[in-house]
Amino acid sequence: MVKVSIIIPVYNPGKLFEKCIDSALNQTLKDIEVICINDGSIDGSIDILNENTDFRLKIFNQKNQGAGKARNKGIDEASGEFIIFLDADDWIENDMCEKLYSHAKRLNCDLVLFDTIWYFKNNKKNHVQYFNENIVEKDFIFNHDFVKDKIVNPSLGVIWSKFYKTSLIKENKIRFSTYKIYNDVVFHFKSMLKAERISYYSETFYHYTKINQTSLQNSFRWGKYESLWFYVMLEVRDFLEENNLIEDFKDEFVNYSMKSFKNKLDWTQKDYQEEYFSKIKFFYETMNLKNNDLNKLPFDYYTFYIHVINCNDYEEFKQMQDVFDGKKMVKT
Secondary structure (H helix, E strand, O other): OOOEEEEEEEOOOOOOHHHHHHHHHOOOOOOEEEEEEEEOOOOOHHHHHHHOOOOOEEEEEEOOOOHHHHHHHHHHHOOOOEEEEOOOOOEEOOOHHHHHHHHHHHHOOOEEEEEEEEEOOOOOEEEEOOOOOOOOOOOOOEOHHHHHHHHOOOOOOOHHHEEEEHHHHHHOOOOOOOOOOOOOHHHHHHHHHHOOOEEEEEEEEEEEEOOOOOOHHHHHOOOOOOOHHHHHHHHHHHHHHHOOOHHHHHHHHHHHHHHHHHHHHHHOOHHHHHHHHHHHHHHHHOOOOOHHHHHOOOHHHHHHHHHHHHOOOHHHHHHHHHHHOOOOOOOO
């Protein structure tokens, strides 16, 4: 049986694609498969795949449907005990699969968290860690209750800093959304909240790069697709309610939703702010938050909520925000 399936959606990944494929195929653990879903690429990436003769490389072609559908195809085809998601312009350490597989099998983990490095322009990089040194014992097993704050942390709420047991994904029918943007957010929430045995491996295995790479998702942001975040939050909320997790996770989720809605509404292009505001208003009108819930909010989120609920349209909301500005009165 294949021990680890490495799933890579491929859509015009650029110059780093060869490094990505090499890092996947050159793992010290040999019992792996590398599943590449060519999502309608028109650059030379498909040639790189077709020229590779490694029998562990499996290539599937589809017309361009987005990373969500590509990863779902990878899940359907995966035969490994565990799954890693790798983006086509990133790379992984060559001992990643061996160390994480051994760790996960020994502790019977559903999910293993590990650290990453993010690369930016001008030789800048950021080491993203789940925990500070010596905070978590090596073999400590926990569930979502222990990492509530990390589930709603944007730097940690990514799919490529996790080693997934395949049965966790398939038996719970966890799949990626097919939105043009934010298609991995719901997957992240569902997998973290469904996992009963989570562990942390204090080592950096994944290299995430934003250097000279065009982001398809970024090209859709702040315009007409930005309000898709409303559907993402609605899907997460429905999942929490259906699985009787809403009360247990409400404080973290409400704070997360308000922070994200507030920031995204501010940045959304003017032509789409009214539509976005109406969706946010509907979201909180149908959430039925109590005074006890609101009293736990930071003051700027509390005022944001009050303004959203009590304003009829975005123009009125913006006027109230400009006057009050979160924490202090602004002279007009």
